[in-house]
Amino acid sequence: MIKISPSILSCDFSKLGSDVEKAEKGGAEYLHIDVMDGLFVPNISLGSGIQKSIRNQSKMVFDTHLMIVDPIRYIDDFYNAGSDIITIHYESCENVEETLEKIHSLGIKAGLSIKPKTPISEIKHLEGKFDMLLIMSVEPGFGGQSFIPESLDKIKEARALFPTLDIEVDGGINESNINSVVKAGANILVAGSAVFGKEDVSLAIETLRKNAEA
Ligand code: DX5
Ligand code: ZN
Secondary structure (H helix, E strand, O other), rough: OEEEEHHHOOHHHHHHHHHHHHHHHOOOOEEEEEEEEOOOOOEEEOOOOHHHHOOOOOOOOOEEEEEEHHHHHHHHHHOOOOOOOEEEHHHOOOHHHHHHHHHHOOEEEEEEEEEOOOOOHHOOHHOOOOEEEEEEEEOOOOOOOOOOOHHHHHHHHHHHHHHOEEEEEEEEOOOOOHHHHHHOOOOOOOOEEHOOOOOOOOHHHHHHHHHHHO
């Protein structure tokens, strides 16, 4: 089963509530919340207060992607703001295992993300310690970038290594390339500009899903 996770980074923040509602009505199962600190990545996005403000209006799975230095400092905050999954970056933690354990101690799912230049082999030893692998298919920091084609081989490698794991892919996914991303082995697809950059959010989600499952 494919799941679509629209990224609110591409929302019009003056209409965040109604954009989130449109995504849910359009059938999105997950909502991807990109948190950036201006240190781990060059951009600053939003904090747990914004996430909390939309929590009560939605039943979607809140899929929080922390692109911040030393994320263990903010796990409680995002848990309290309603995250169902918290994903941290392998490259940003002082102690990755401790950070994953901290997320699990709150009773929610832990995701582990790797940047385009980090090989799958580096996280192999952590098998069983996370519930979802998030493969970045652009350099994290900004929405609207082009999908890095080499990501497809990386997704295939990950799928071969972890046959039953949730594999999420994030960055540059659109209606033209989503099918190849799914064929390579991904089952959770993040899309920012391909959802909120479109006039008709429901149609955008429907088209992504149709092409993903084609
Ligand atoms: C990039 C973020 C992505 C981004 C995706 O650092 O992690 O989630 O918002 O946006 P698109 O789909 O436009 O590449
Ligand atoms: Zn993201």
